Amino acid sequence: MELLGVIGNPIAHSLSPVMHNAALAATGRQGVYLPFLVEHAELAQAVYGARALGFTGLNVTIPFKEHVLPYLTELTPEARRIQSVNTIAFIDDRIVGHTTDGIGFTAAAKSELDFDFSRKAVLVIGAGGAARAITAELLARQCRVYITNRTYQRAEAFRELAGSARLQLTAVPMHPEALQPIMGQVDVVINTTSVGMAKPSAQNPGRESRADVPIPAELLLPQHLVIDIIYNPKQTLFLRLAQEKGCRTQNGVGMLVWQAVKAWEFWWGIAPPVEPMYQAIEASLS
Numbered sequence: 552m553e554l555l556g557v558i559g560n561p562i563a564h565s566l567s568p569v570m571h572n573a574a575l576a577a578t579g580r581q582g583v584y585l586p587f588l589v590e591h592a593e594l595a596q597a598v599y600g601a602r603a604l605g606f607t608g609l610n611v612t613i614p615f616k617e618h619v620l621p622y623l624t625e626l627t628p629e630a631r632r633i634q635s636v637n638t639i640a641f642i643d644d645r646i647v648g649h650t651t652d653g654i655g656f657t658a659a660a661k662s663e664l665d666f667d668f669s670r671k672a673v674l675v676i677g678a679g680g681a682a683r684a685i686t687a688e689l690l691a692r693q694c695r696v697y698i699t700n701r702t703y704q705r706a707e708a709f710r711e712l713a714g715s716a717r718l719q720l721t722a723v724p725m726h727p728e729a730l731q732p733i734m735g736q737v738d739v740v741i742n743t744t745s746v747g748m749a750k751p752s753a754q755n756p757g758r759e760s761r762a763d764v765p766i767p768a769e770l771l772l773p774q775h776l777v778i779d780i781i782y783n784p785k786q787t788l789f790l791r792l793a794q795e796k797g798c799r800t801q802n803g804v805g806m807l808v809w810q811a812v813k814a815w816e817f818w819w820g821i822a823p824p825v826e827p828m829y830q831a832i833e834a835s836l837s
């Protein structure tokens with residue numbers, strides 16, 4: 552029996568257990584995947600304890616993706632690049648940290664939309680952990696990345712991700728006047744902020760407002776592919792307004808599924824069937 556799990560705090564909301572257990576059942580692999588609520592002060596014990604108990608691997612979620620680094624014996628190049636880990640493999644005495652968030656994001660676009668990010672021009676909205684993983688992956692695919700964030704300094708700090716290819720990344724203030732001139736140049740607009748996660752329309756019917764979208768939807772153009780990495784709700788107000796503008800859209804379910812697929816590839820070198828994983832997510836969200 553293989554043991555797997557996800558560590559985080561909070562953890563009750565995590566959809567990883569239903570998704571991974573659906574994949575385990577579909578493949579007939581003898582294993583179980585469990586959620587673990589971990590206190591910050593006990594993070595090291597959680598990682599070393601999982602190794603001592605013979606776990607195959609762990610996923611790591613908020614708020615531990617950076618904090619877990621000191622307890623790993625090595626990092627993959629992808630994890631080292633962004634100093635963030637969402638997947639751990641226990642291999643003999645080694646504790647190897649990897650990140651699948653960025654590669655999962657581009658794999659979802661490829662799988663669901665047959666969209667290839669190579670050399671595209673992209674506006675990333677937000678400069679948190681998910682934005683960091685996605686931006687690093689986009690830069691590796693030689694995209695031209697514009698990044699905008701409520702806290703401008705955090706967007707500017709992303710320049711370090713571009714390394715010597717600094718011209719490939721431009722921080723843009725989060726004001727319509729600053730964003731307007733670049734909208735005609737970008738192929739893809741990605742919301743990586745948490746804006747839209749709340750369900751104001753359910754709580755306050757008819758009271759959707761500017762505060763529910765990360766940037767004004769008037770800035771969007773029909774040629775944009777608009778991706779919102781939020782998966783709950785499945786259709787954010789930003790995605791609905793983008794569709795009304797004629798844009799192609801994608802929600803965050805694909806990224807959620809494909810970062811898990813990439814974790815399987817890291818643990819076992821095989822891809823699980825995605826259909827049962829999508830179904831498990833759909834059932835949990837509905």
Ligand code: NAP
Nearest residue numbers: 677678679680681682701702705743744745780803806807
């Ligand atoms: P994070 O590190 O906390 O970053 C949050 C980002 O949202 C920051 O850029 C923050 O701006 C911005 N933000 C928050 N509230 C805002 C507001 N009221 N107005 C404008 N900007 C605001 O979080 P994260 O881990 O990157 O996650 C971000 C979102 O992505 C969450 O909704 C999460 O559920 C989703 N996500 C989805 C997947 C998936 O698999 N689909 C994976 C990871 C994350 P400041 O810098 O100014 O604070």
